[in-house]
Amino acid sequence: MNVNNPGISLIYRLELANSVTTFAKVASLVGVTGGDIIAVDVIRVSQDIVVRDVTINVSNRDHGKRISDMLNSEPGIRVVAVSDRTFLVHLGGKLEVSPKIQIKNRDDLSRVYTPHVARICEAIRDDVSKAYQLTIKRNTVAVVSDGTAVLGLGDIGPYAAMPVMEGKAMLFKQFAGIDAFPICLDTKDPDEIVRIVKSIAPAFGGINLEDIGSPRCFAIEEQLRKELDIPVFHDDQHGTAVVLLAGLINATKLVKKDLSDLKVVIVGIGAAGVACTKMMLAAGVTNIIGVTLEGILHRGKDYDIPAWNWYKEHTNPANVQGTLADAIVDADVFIGVSGPGVLKPEHIQKMARDPIVFAMANPTPEITPEEAAPYVRVMATGRSDYPNQINNVLCFPGIFKGALNARASTINEEMKLAAAHAIASSIKDEELTEDYIIPSVFNQSVVEKVADAVSKAAYESGVARREIHHTDNY
Ligand SMILES: NC(=O)C1=CN([C@@H]2O[C@H](COP(=O)(O)OP(=O)(O)OC[C@H]3O[C@@H](n4cnc5c(N)ncnc54)[C@H](O)[C@@H]3O)[C@@H](O)[C@H]2O)C=CC1
Ligand SMILES: CC(=O)C(=O)O
Ligand SMILES: [Mg+2]
Numbered sequence: 380m381n382v383n384n385p386g387i388s389l390i391y392r393l394e395l396a397n398s399v400t401t402f403a404k405v406a407s408l409v410g411v412t413g414g415d416i417i418a419v420d421v422i423r424v425s426q427d428i429v430v431r432d433v434t435i436n437v438s439n440r441d442h443g444k445r446i447s448d449m450l451n452s453e454p455g456i457r458v459v460a461v462s463d464r465t466f467l468v469h470l471g472g473k474l475e476v477s478p479k480i481q482i483k484n485r486d487d488l489s490r491v492y493t494p495h496v497a498r499i500c501e502a503i504r505d506d507v508s509k510a511y512q513l514t515i516k517r518n519t520v521a522v523v524s525d526g527t528a529v530l531g532l533g534d535i536g537p538y539a540a541m542p543v544m545e546g547k548a549m550l551f552k553q554f555a556g557i558d559a560f561p562i563c564l565d566t567k568d569p570d571e572i573v574r575i576v577k578s579i580a581p582a583f584g585g586i587n588l589e590d591i592g593s594p595r596c597f598a599i600e601e602q603l604r605k606e607l608d609i610p611v612f613h614d615d616q617h618g619t620a621v622v623l624l625a626g627l628i629n630a631t632k633l634v635k636k637d638l639s640d641l642k643v644v645i646v647g648i649g650a651a652g653v654a655c656t657k658m659m660l661a662a663g664v665t666n667i668i669g670v671t672l673e674g675i676l677h678r679g680k681d682y683d684i685p686a687w688n689w690y691k692e693h694t695n696p697a698n699v700q701g702t703l704a705d706a707i708v709d710a711d712v713f714i715g716v717s718g719p720g721v722l723k724p725e726h727i728q729k730m731a732r733d734p735i736v737f738a739m740a741n742p743t744p745e746i747t748p749e750e751a752a753p754y755v756r757v758m759a760t761g762r763s764d765y766p767n768q769i770n771n772v773l774c775f776p777g778i779f780k781g782a783l784n785a786r787a788s789t790i791n792e793e794m795k796l797a798a799a800h801a802i803a804s805s806i807k808d809e810e811l812t813e814d815y816i817i818p819s820v821f822n823q824s825v826v827e828k829v830a831d832a833v834s835k836a837a838y839e840s841g842v843a844r845r846e847i848h849h850t851d852n853y
Contacts (some may be wrong), residue, residue: 386436390432390433393430393459395428395430398427399454400455412449414446415435418434419434473548473549474549499513516581518556518557520560520587520783521559521560521587523563523572524562524563524588525540526538527592527595528591528593529543531717534592537563537565540563544563547587547589551587555779569598569599569602573606577606580607584610584783585612586607587612587779588600589613589614589615591613593650593653593686596616604789609788610788612790617654620657621802622774625799625817626759626767626803627662629803629806630737630757632811633756634733639663642668642711643710644713645667646670646714648676648687649716649717656669658799669687669691669695671687674700675700676695678692703726707730708730713726715740715744720745724746727751735755736757738758738759744761748765769817773802774798777798778794778798778830780833781794781829781834781837782833784834785837785842787842791837793840797833798829805825
């Protein structure tokens, strides 16, 4: 698998002239150019012509174009169209709104809509908490982005951010049964974002902030948490940190090291980096060194970013200065939440025994598993196509499900720690291996475990608002 191009699959619609060529010829030409045919469908057959859709895995778009040109230049073969399967799954967007009941007659109509809906409106007007019982609020989350830090692609804007937010909404529904709306805002102004999110909050049981770049994300989340009485959770901060901690708990168990003895180097001190650091400190890690594009964060310098000034005071106990090459010496763990290619094999060679490397940048990690393999003991990425996927998708469905079930007013530290331990404990000690430190996203029991643990933590920490046996339906 070429890490820069995760499995591009192209469908070539080919018109083959029966008297001139055969499908066997096509297969051999594709094989010669390194394409991998994975499916063939017959679309139309006539006496002279056969039209086939041939699905071919290619290593990148140029490779796909070379195959197309080569086929087109062959007598008897015409490439009618080439479509990218990934684009096809996004055609028209990935979501729709679907009603829970059908309106079959006037009687139904008058209940779901006017006149009888008015009684429901009045009930909520008289007791606003009934919005949880009588509207979508109780099971609905807004996935809000301004498109400024979309995956590791950077500030690509609200239109380009939509496919990711639609994807997050799909994951909410599929993994936790939560209805989520993708909402991409055409503003980067923190005050305006806060105002808009507050204004739309009545419809939602929770707000999942997504891919809002640092340092703006910190103030936006803090303000919204203060002003709203529903959970506001910046997924890139806390979802990432929860899953990172789960992976770290299991990886250190495997290599027989204690969290409190670790030296951890983390590159990319943005939304994910700051939150991962806070979570590790809360879990008992004491020696963490943060590396930015300007080098190691240390107490000899004042930074323009308040989060970095906080950072230098709470990390780097030996006040090391320099670059990643200086920080990485004798480190037990490398965590990357920055961008492609930051970590080199030479860096890993300088780490302590049994190096743990979590290269979590998406879509292209700080080092590929192939490059790291000879030197690393435990390797994880944020991607779905390698073992050990450390990705916030393991957290946000379950943590919101637990919070919504408890009707929690917030998602607090206790709930996040409970989620991390629930994810980690999904793998039994005897099941742990280098390639299995974190459960699969498709392990349905993880969401349930996380939701139960989070809900329990919400009750125990006093932020749950739902009475468990609620029978009042009107
Ligand atoms: N696996 C997962 O679940 C998650 C992965 N990520 C990945 O982490 C990365 C950062 O995401 P956010 O923190 O949300 O973005 P952000 O924009 O808030 O922060 C990124 C930080 O990394 C720094 N950075 C970029 N390249 C660097 C380099 N070569 N060396 C040092 N610092 C560098 C930037 O200056 C910035 O401070 C992205 O690639 C994203 O895809 C983020 C959230 C979840
Ligand atoms: C996984 C995720 O949220 C990110 O890479 O931004
Ligand atoms: Mg994200």
